[in-house]
Amino acid sequence: MSENTTTKAAEDTVPPQRDPAVEPLMTVEGLTKHFPIMGGFPIKRKVGAVQAVDGLTFDIAPGESLGLVGESGCGKSTTGRLLTRLMEPTGGKITYKGQDITHASRKQLAPVRSEIQMIFQDPYASLNPRQTVGTIISGPMEINGINPPGGREKKVRELLETVGLNPEHYNRFPHEFSGGQRQRIGVARALALEPKLIIADEPVSALDVSIQAQVINLLQKLQREMGIAFVFIAHDLSIVRHFSERVAVMYLGKIMEIADRDSLYNRPRHPYTHALLSAVPEADPDQDQRERIRLSGDVPSPIMPPSGCRFRTRCWKAQDICASQEPPLVQLATSKPGHLTACHFPEDPTTEKRGEDIVLDPALAALEGNEA
Numbered sequence: 001m002s003e004n005t006t007t008k009a010a011e012d013t014v015p016p017q018r019d020p021a022v023e024p025l026m027t028v029e030g031l032t033k034h035f036p037i038m039g040g041f042p043i044k045r046k047v048g049a050v051q052a053v054d055g056l057t058f059d060i061a062p063g064e065s066l067g068l069v070g071e072s073g074c075g076k077s078t079t080g081r082l083l084t085r086l087m088e089p090t091g092g093k094i095t096y097k098g099q100d101i102t103h104a105s106r107k108q109l110a111p112v113r114s115e116i117q118m119i120f121q122d123p124y125a126s127l128n129p130r131q132t133v134g135t136i137i138s139g140p141m142e143i144n145g146i147n148p149p150g151g152r153e154k155k156v157r158e159l160l161e162t163v164g165l166n167p168e169h170y171n172r173f174p175h176e177f178s179g180g181q182r183q184r185i186g187v188a189r190a191l192a193l194e195p196k197l198i199i200a201d202e203p204v205s206a207l208d209v210s211i212q213a214q215v216i217n218l219l220q221k222l223q224r225e226m227g228i229a230f231v232f233i234a235h236d237l238s239i240v241r242h243f244s245e246r247v248a249v250m251y252l253g254k255i256m257e258i259a260d261r262d263s264l265y266n267r268p269r270h271p272y273t274h275a276l277l278s279a280v281p282e283a284d285p286d287q288d289q290r291e292r293i294r295l296s297g298d299v300p301s302p303i304m305p306p307s308g309c310r311f312r313t314r315c316w317k318a319q320d321i322c323a324s325q326e327p328p329l330v331q332l333a334t335s336k337p338g339h340l341t342a343c344h345f346p347e348d349p350t351t352e353k354r355g356e357d358i359v360l361d362p363a364l365a366a367l368e369g370n371e372a
Contacts, residue, residue, distance in 0.1 A: 032091035067244030123182035180211035259339035267349035
């Protein structure tokens with residue numbers, strides 16, 4: 001049966017189970033977050049909703065690094081805030097170490113808070129400019145009533161040394177540090193409570209390229225030495241490939257494809273994943289043997305997303321069934337176990353150069369035609 005026809009056999013396939021000997025650290029089932037849109041006068045009422053996250057299902061194993069990639073506005077950061085319970089989910093279920101924390105109260109979350117920490121995107125906005133570095137890093141310990149051996153100041157100085165900063169910087173203020181140093185302070189704050197899971201929300205996107213590598217290498221070192229699980233949110237596919245063991249590709253609030261790093265980067269199946277990978281710049285363009293895909297238009301509004309498959313309005317393989325039926329996230333017959341794809345007409349598992357480039361943008365196609 002050709003894979004260019006509807007993959008009904010694949011839809012009937014049950015997604016493979018993870019190793020039963022390793023219980024997931026966190027499990028997410030049907031996670032949803034809709035932001036209401038209020039309108040009307042004089043009485044405000046709900047007139048719609050922004051469907052930022054819509055039905056995510058995945059799990060995170062202890063010590064694992066899961067990358068979350070996609071275009072801006074696809075719901076990556078919202079997902080991170082839902083996992084840390086900084087936002088209340090609209091629907092679905094979040095389970096941490098077997099405990100349902102989806103709608104847990106503040107008191108119920110207290111023991112879990114210390115084990116799930118977050119590194120924020122902007123190192124300039126995430127640190128209080130009125131507080132010293134010592135106060136910022138010791139804050140989580142004070143809130144949770146933790147008094148480490150030797151005192152909090154000793155612990156903070158040890159953390160500063162762990163992230164590559166001078167312990168003597170304890171009494172300095174954030175404005176005295178560069179962007180990369182500030183992000184290291186944010187990392188030290190996340191480590192203060194010895195977490196089991198860290199949500200890193202684009203932790204290097206605001207930094208210079210030379211500093212990005214330093215921060216990424218620091219996070220990898222900490223993961224190896226401390227066994228911390230990471231959800232690494234980013235839009236830079238090269239960085240995600242370097243850091244993450246598994247990668248989930250998001251588009252308009254949904255996961256389009258999820259697989260281990262090598263399988264997703266070398267044998268992608270979803271058209272959107274192919275388009276993303278084709279846009280990654282190569283160091284030597286003359287030796288570039290990858291496919292070339294140029295999408296047209298912008299991501300549709302999350303207020304009124306397309307019916308069926310949300311990527312169909314920009315997909316070169318879309319057919320009638322794509323508008324009427326939403327493809328399930330399933331294991332395809334020819335994919336590696338654990339490689340799940342949500343597509344009725346999956347692409348061939350290769351990123352090699354096509355006989356003819358896919359250019360869906362009419363203006364770009366006309367421009368390139370004139371140049372030829």
